[in-house]
Amino acid sequence: ALEIGHDLGRALLNARLFEQERRLSEELKALDGYKSQLLATVSHELKNPLTGIVGHLELLEGADVGEAGPSIAAVHRNTLRIRRLVDDLLLLARSSDPGRRAQREPVDLREVVEDAVELLSVQATVGGLEIVVVAPDTPVCTSGDPTDLERICANLLGNAVKYSPDGGTITLTLDHGPEPDTVTLVCEDQGIGIAPEEQEHLWTEFFRSSDPAAEKQVGTGLGLAIVARIVERHGGSIDVSSELGRGSRFRVTLPAC
Numbered sequence: 186a187l188e189i190g191h192d193l194g195r196a197l198l199n200a201r202l203f204e205q206e207r208r209l210s211e212e213l214k215a216l217d218g219y220k221s222q223l224l225a226t227v228s229h230e231l232k233n234p235l236t237g238i239v240g241h242l243e244l245l246e247g248a249d250v251g252e253a254g255p256s257i258a259a260v261h262r263n264t265l266r267i268r269r270l271v272d273d274l275l276l277l278a279r280s281s282d283p284g285r286r287a288q289r290e291p292v293d294l295r296e297v298v299e300d301a302v303e304l305l306s307v308q309a310t311v312g313g314l315e316i317v318v319v320a321p322d323t324p325v326c327t328s329g330d331p332t333d334l335e336r337i338c339a340n341l342l343g344n345a346v347k348y349s350p351d352g353g354t355i356t357l358t359l360d361h362g363p364e365p366d367t368v369t370l371v372c373e374d375q376g377i378g379i380a381p382e383e384q385e386h387l388w389t390e391f392f393r394s395s396d397p398a399a400e401k402q403v404g405t406g407l408g409l410a411i412v413a414r415i416v417e418r419h420g421g422s423i424d425v426s427s428e429l430g431r432g433s434r435f436r437v438t439l440p441a442c
């Protein structure tokens with residue numbers, strides 16, 4: 186009888202713990218949703234007045250502003266910086282909102298890559314960079330939100346361009362596998378590279394390398410955090426291998442469809 190009582194006590198305790206855990210996880214989810222909502226609302230509210238400010242600054246570009254020229258240019262530069270941050274905050278809120286029902290449709294990643302290359306081709310050419318795409322002749326399909334998947338590719342390619350100040354080649358490779366029912370997108374550059382101790386922090390919001398060569402580039406530290414959220418929501422994974430001064434290689438693995 187003692188043993189039965191003991192087992193019953195343990196079962197009750199387990200049930201109570203399970204219930205507590207479930208409630209806690211629900212509360213955390215609600216808090217997460219609230220955080221994303223707040224982030225989205227604040228960013229959205231900032232975006233409208235910013236658009237007005239940038240518009241007026243652009244009007245001033247051709248005007249005779251006399252001695253105020255350098256000050257206006259500085260205000261313009263900094264306003265564009267804030268706008269970049271607000272845009273990234275909106276994307277972060279969108280990619281981490283647990284309440285958002287993600288759009289799902291079969292997407293051929295070859296088209297996603299093509300769009301990202303088109304978006305960044307001018308910047309790459311200006312930087313003396315060549316972009317090479319290696320992809321099979323047949324579709325490389327995953328199920329997901331096309332806009333989100335394009336964001337993954339554009340952010341990785343954008344970084345490869347930004348952190349390759351001495352030119353070189355950027356290679357985007359699409360493939361099936363190596364694990365069954367997966368597809369991979371690899372973005373490889375010959376740029377400044379990332380120190381080993383910094384690599385695990387890349388997916389954290391606002392992380393930027395302390396390497397002077399990286400700090401020279403304008404950025405928000407949100408690009409890879411956005412990429413990591415989107416990859417996670419699509420049931421995939423991302424990893425990086427990199428060597429300082431030699432280049433970086435980002436690999437995204439997604440479920441095939």
Ligand code: ADP
Nearest residue numbers: 344345348378393394399404405406407408409
């Ligand atoms: P941002 O580029 O806006 O600073 P990201 O989240 O995209 O933010 O990247 C975080 C940091 O990771 C960057 O500041 C940079 O130091 C490093 N990084 C990202 N991609 C590369 C790359 N391809 N080569 C070298 N460093 C990179």
